[in-house]
Amino acid sequence: MYLEGRLFHRDGENVRGSATTVEETRTGGLGIRCEGVVHLYKTFGGHDVVALRGVDLTIRAGERVAFLGPSGSGKSTLLALLGGIQRPSAGKIFLGEEEVSRMGERYLARIRSRQVSTMLQGATRNLLPYATARQNIAFARLSLSSSERDDALVDVELLDRVGLVEQADQVVSTMSGGQRQRLALACAVSTAPRLLLADEPTSQLSHADRDHVLHLIHSLGDDFGTTIVVVTHQPEVAATFPRTVTMKGGRVGAEGHGGSEYAVVGEDGVLHLPGHIAAEWPPGTLVRFEDDEQGRIIVTRASSEGSHQ
Numbered sequence: 524m525y526l527e528g529r530l531f532h533r534d535g536e537n538v539r540g541s542a543t544t545v546e547e548t549r550t551g552g553l554g555i556r557c558e559g560v561v562h563l564y565k566t567f568g569g570h571d572v573v574a575l576r577g578v579d580l581t582i583r584a585g586e587r588v589a590f591l592g593p594s595g596s597g598k599s600t601l602l603a604l605l606g607g608i609q610r611p612s613a614g615k616i617f618l619g620e621e622e623v624s625r626m627g628e629r630y631l632a633r634i635r636s637r638q639v640s641t642m643l644q645g646a647t648r649n650l651l652p653y654a655t656a657r658q659n660i661a662f663a664r665l666s667l668s669s670s671e672r673d674d675a676l677v678d679v680e681l682l683d684r685v686g687l688v689e690q691a692d693q694v695v696s697t698m699s700g701g702q703r704q705r706l707a708l709a710c711a712v713s714t715a716p717r718l719l720l721a722d723e724p725t726s727q728l729s730h731a732d733r734d735h736v737l738h739l740i741h742s743l744g745d746d747f748g749t750t751i752v753v754v755t756h757q758p759e760v761a762a763t764f765p766r767t768v769t770m771k772g773g774r775v776g777a778e779g780h781g782g783s784e785y786a787v788v789g790e791d792g793v794l795h796l797p798g799h800i801a802a803e804w805p806p807g808t809l810v811r812f813e814d815d816e817q818g819r820i821i822v823t824r825a826s827s828e829g830s831h832q
């Protein structure tokens with residue numbers, strides 16, 4: 524059984540914290556800014572794989588964003604950089620007003636344990652296999668002070684929200700893949716983070732479980748103003764987010780806001796076409812630009828019949 528209603532409680536909550544450092548602020552979402560972020564992986568073969576080719580992106584405090592894009596386009600890499608799990612090869616990433624690469628290891632570790640929750644693909648591997656669901660949540664919250672723990676989250680409610688109340692005292696090693704994934708998310712949100720980064724949090728779940736997990740993710744935003752970024756391949760999941768960012772070839776190629784689609788102008792004025800048009804206009808297609816009376820630019824396929832605007 525799942526509980527409905529408000530999950531997170533915090534007296535005197537203030538979703539726009541104003542203290543000076545990320546660490547001093549406990550409430551409200553954490554904004555993100557990427558400036559020219561490039562990331563290379565060195566391979567054993569000795570050649571570099573360029574995963575990100577210059578990402579400029581701002582996510583405001585409290586925004587909820589879904590990252591989309593084909594396999595290999597750099598979504599997971601960007602998420603890991605935002606969570607401070609990897610450092611960019613070049614460019615800058617700011618959490619709040621602080622640049623991640625200027626944070627010392629210990630400072631960053633504290634931010635990551637109390638303010639930024641990152642659920643990477645395969646996050647279930649980070650669960651303690653011989654501990655129960657309830658013990659895993661307690662472990663995830665170890666870094667919180669006792670007042671922070673009292674303030675916010677009741678573990679039984681949290682487990683109920685992800686449909687695991689009957690597994691509260693079951694050890695992880697006996698759980699199914701879907702149950703582990705739901706527990707990993709419960710652990711990730713159990714500290715009431717200011718920034719939640721989740722890579723494919725619903726990939727192994729049934730429709731009903733997916734919807735409840737999404738409800739849990741969005742309730743963090745509703746109750747705390749948490750900034751939320753998820754990577755997903757599922758259009759139904761992306762549709763619950765007010766903003767989508769589509770990665771293409773290591774760059775931000777397009778954005779969606781409130782149902783409208785926008786392309787992002789890249790280096791040298793390059794524009795990625797929305798997927799459904801790109802499928803019909805192969806590389807080499809000649810297009811014509813015209814201004815209409817309202818000052819809009821009309822793009823028309825110049826050659827062949829069946830032109831698009």
Ligand SMILES: Nc1ncnc2c1ncn2[C@@H]1O[C@H](COP(=O)(O)OP(=O)(O)OP(=O)(O)O)[C@@H](O)[C@H]1O
Nearest residue numbers: 564566572573574593594595596597598599600601
């Ligand atoms: N550890 C690594 N070592 C070498 N190359 C890597 C590593 N991780 C990712 N890559 C490469 O970086 C590029 C971006 O990968 P990334 O996993 O960020 O993409 P993605 O969009 O999240 O893909 P998917 O949707 O399949 O998870 C790909 O070419 C990938 O092969």
